[in-house]
Amino acid sequence: MAITSESPARVRIIQAAADxxxxxxxxxxxxxxxxxxxxxxxxxxxxxxxxxxxxxxxxIELRAQQILERDRQHLERMSSFRALERWNDSIIHLNSLRDGAHGCALGALVGSHAPQDPAARNLLAEKFGEWQELIAAGLRRMQENSSLKEGADPAKLALSVMAALQGSYLLAQMTHDVEPMRIAMDMALAHVKTYTVG
Structure with missing residues (x-):
């Protein structure tokens, strides 16, 4: 259920807790x-x-809703490597506004609470799966229009991009510097590029 359909008091509590x-x-x-x-x-x-x-x-539901709505604007229409780069640039730009200080709003909930709450862990896995699938679907569209090699595995490439994204969020958070994120994501996308055509 979307948070906007919740009672005003519940919405206030969830938003305050999320912050x-x-x-x-x-x-x-x-x-x-x-x-x-x-x-x-x-x-x-x-x-x-x-x-x-x-x-x-x-x-978790709120953060996943916010992230997925944000990334759908880029990834649901992605059908070229340049579109993947634009999504990457938008993620890095947003994190640079905070000097990378707080990391991924969804990923931050994994290590701090999920180990003690199986329901939270399962929910996080589901939401990360949805996020990763947005990337994989875009890569499949690239394959369909022949801009990604036929032998490429969109699911594995999407997983590698997601792993780089979460790891680079953590590095940026530790250093309060977005540059490690930029480097890690550039390398992840360079790997994807080796499977592109042209």
């Missing part, structure tokens, strides 16, 4: 922090969420 989790990390944020940031009382919070695990899963 706090992104900057401070899930494990460092208490429910009191979330209530204070969202301007909700304990009773209001309890009417919306059974516990922190349920809140985290709602934040």
């Amino acid at each position: 706090l989790f992104y900057v401070k990390g899930v494990n460092s944020v208490t429910l009191d922090d979330v209530r204070a940031a969202s301007g909700t009382s304990k009773s209001q919070f309890c009417r919306q969420f059974a516990d922190k695990d349920e809140l985290v899963r709602s934040v």
Whole structure:
């Protein structure tokens, strides 16, 4: 369910938690922090969420919705290597605005909470799968229009791009510098380019 169809109080809580989790990390944020940031009382919070695990899963849904909607603008129409480069440039530009300080909004939820919550881990795997499939579908379109070699495996290439993206988010976050991300993604796309035609 889209967050916009939720109750106003629930939306406020999810959005406040998403912002706090992104900057401070899930494990460092208490429910009191979330209530204070969202301007909700304990009773209001309890009417919306059974516990922190349920809140985290709602934040995963929100972040995935935001990322997928953003990337669909580039990837759903992707049918050339240049389009893949434009998507890559947009990702790097967005992260450069924060000096790479906080990493991937969805990936940040993996290491901090998912190991303790199988439902969150499964949800994250599903959302990363959807994200990766957007890339793979674009590569398949390239194959259909003969700009990607017939022998290329779009699923494996998409996985390699996603792995580079998540690793480079982490490197940028550690150094507060987007340059490691730029280098890693350039190399990942250079690998994809070896399978292009022309």
